[in-house]
Amino acid sequence: MGDVRDLVKGQDANEQVSVKVMRRSGLLALAMAADLGAVLREVSPEQLRDVAQLIAETTRGNGCVFICGNGGSGATANVFATSLLQLPARIGLSAPGAGVRAVSLNGNMAAVTGAAELSGYHTIFSTQLRALGRAGDLLIAISGSGNSPNVVEAVLVAKQIGIKTVGLLGMGGGRVRILVDLPVVVRSHNMEQIENVHTILIHAIVRWLAAHHRWLF
Numbered sequence: 001m002g003d004v005r006d007l008v009k010g011q012d013a014n015e016q017v018s019v020k021v022m023r024r025s026g027l028l029a030l031a032m033a034a035d036l037g038a039v040l041r042e043v044s045p046e047q048l049r050d051v052a053q054l055i056a057e058t059t060r061g062n063g064c065v066f067i068c069g070n071g072g073s074g075a076t077a078n079v080f081a082t083s084l085l086q087l088p089a090r091i092g093l094s095a096p097g098a099g100v101r102a103v104s105l106n107g108n109m110a111a112v113t114g115a116a117e118l119s120g121y122h123t124i125f126s127t128q129l130r131a132l133g134r135a136g137d138l139l140i141a142i143s144g145s146g147n148s149p150n151v152v153e154a155v156l157v158a159k160q161i162g163i164k165t166v167g168l169l170g171m172g173g174g175r176v177r178i179l180v181d182l183p184v185v186v187r188s189h190n191m192e193q194i195e196n197v198h199t200i201l202i203h204a205i206v207r208w209l210a211a212h213h214r215w216l217f
Contacts, residue, residue, distance in 0.1 A: 032192075032193070035188075035190075035193060036193060036196055036197065039186060039187060039188045039193055039197055040197060040200065042186075042187045043184070043186065043197070043201065044184075047182070047184045048184070048201060048204055048205055048208065049208060050182055051140070051166050051182060051184065051205055052205050052208040052209050052212070054138055054164060054166060054182065055084070055100065055138065055205070055209060056209065056212070058136070058137060058138040058164070059100050059101070061136050062101075062136075063101070063134070063136040063137045063138060064101040064102070064103060064132070064133070064134070064137045064138070065081075065084060065100060065101065065102045065103070065137070065138045065140065066102075066103050066104075066105055066128075066129060066132070066133060066137060066138065066139045066140070066158075066163075067080050067081050067102065067103070067104050067105065067106075067139075067140045067141075067142065068104070068105040068106060068125040068139070068140075068141055068142065068150075068151060068154050069106065069141070069142035069143060069148075069151065070143060070148035070150055070151055071144075071148075072144070072191075072195050073142040073143055073144060073148075073151075073168075073195065073198065074104075074106035075106075076142050076168075076195065076198050076199055076202065077104045077105070077106045077140075077142055078104045078106055078107055079199065079202065080102075080104070080140065080142075080202040080206075081102040081103060081104035081107065082102075082104075083202065083203065083206045084100040084102035084206065084209075085099065085100065085102050087099065087100055087206060087209060087210060087213070088100075090210055091210050091213045093213070100209075103132070105124075105125045105128050105129065105154070108128070111124075111127070111128050112124045115127035115128070121149075121150060122149040122150045122153050123150070123153060124150050125150050125151065125153065125154035126150070126153040126154045126156070126157040129154055129157050129158060129161070129163070130157055130161075133157075133158065133161045133163050134161065134162075134163075135161060135162030135163065136162070136163075137158075137161075137163045137164075138163065138164050138165075138166065139154060139155065139158040139163050139164070139165045139166070140165075140166045140167075140168065141154060141155050141165065141166070141167050141168070141176055141180065142167075142168045142169075142198060143167070143168075143169055143170075143174065143176055144169070144170045144171060144191045144194045144195060144198075145169075145170065145171050145174050145191075146167065146169040146170070146171060146172065146173045146174020146175060146176040146177050146185075147174035147175050147176070151176060152175050152176060152179070155167070155176055155179045155180055156179065159179070164181050164182075165179070165180040165181050165182070166180060166181065166182045166183075166184070167179075167180040167182070167183040167184065167185075168184050168186075168198050168201060168202075169183055169184065169185045169186065170185065170186040170187075170188055170189070170191070170194030170197075170198075171188070171189050171191075171194070172185065172189075173185040184201070186198065186201075
């Protein structure tokens with residue numbers, strides 16, 4: 001019986017710990033949500049409109065929208081490119097050529113790892129951009145710090161080619177803020193929140209484009 005009682009006591013203790021952890025997690029989630037709302041309110045709607053308009057101008061000129069990011073921002077780049085590619089289906093357009101030519105420079109792992117092996121990790125985006133980019137295209141560089149060497153290198157190469165540049169940034173914007181044509185800087189030094197906000201912003205931009213699709217085609 002003693003063993004059974006000890007087991008029951010142990011289970012009760014574990015359940016109490018679990019409840020405390022869940023409560024603390026819930027409080028943390030609420031705090032993060034409140035902070036997220038505060039950070040989002042600092043974002044300029046006009047800047048998001050300007051980004052959307054640059055995408056529209058690039059598309060009307062038959063240009064390509066390149067997107068890149070380092071680390072977690074690379075996943076955001078993939079999501080952004082995919083959302084832009086799916087835009088015609090979202091607004092019910094099926095005519096040939098009706099779409100945004102969007103490419104995530106994070107998407108081709110052979111190109112990424114090949115450039116890293118031959119020229120160094122800092123060239124994984126710029127190598128692709130040199131081959132694929134043309135004047136009149138657009139590069140959207142996503143970086144929480146604004147100082148990722150591979151993102152900085154991509155922006156520098158884009159400017160050499162004549163590609164317009166946008167930065168979705170945080171932590172003051174770093175070096176990229178100074179280099180790009182249009183910086184959008186999230187006012188936070190918390191990387192997780194910056195990435196959260198970037199994800200919301202890219203979906204907001206795509207929704208703006210969907211609502212103003214006559215600007216695109």
